Amino acid sequence: MEFGYFKKPVIKKTTKCIPISNKEEITIGFIKRFYTNKVEKLIDHIFDEFYVNVEVMDSNFNMIVKATENKSL
Secondary structure, X not given: OOOOEOOHHHHOOOOOOEEEEOOOOOXXXXXXXXXXXXXXHHHHHHOOOOOOEXXXXXXXXXXXXXXXXXXXX
16 A cells, blocks of 8 residues: 655645645545535634545546545434
């Protein structure tokens, strides 16, 4: 299994693709934050990091994993 590293802007309300690099700093994929609807995005902008949903893509932008936060009380 290969480990990847990324910088933390994915947690700061951005929806742009953030590169994932290996130890040699070669881009091996991307991570991108997303919102499932506009209400979720609005709530997240009011309460920082309230929802964290991410997509992980390989180096060719093919989606590998899509993870949504379990929203339960």
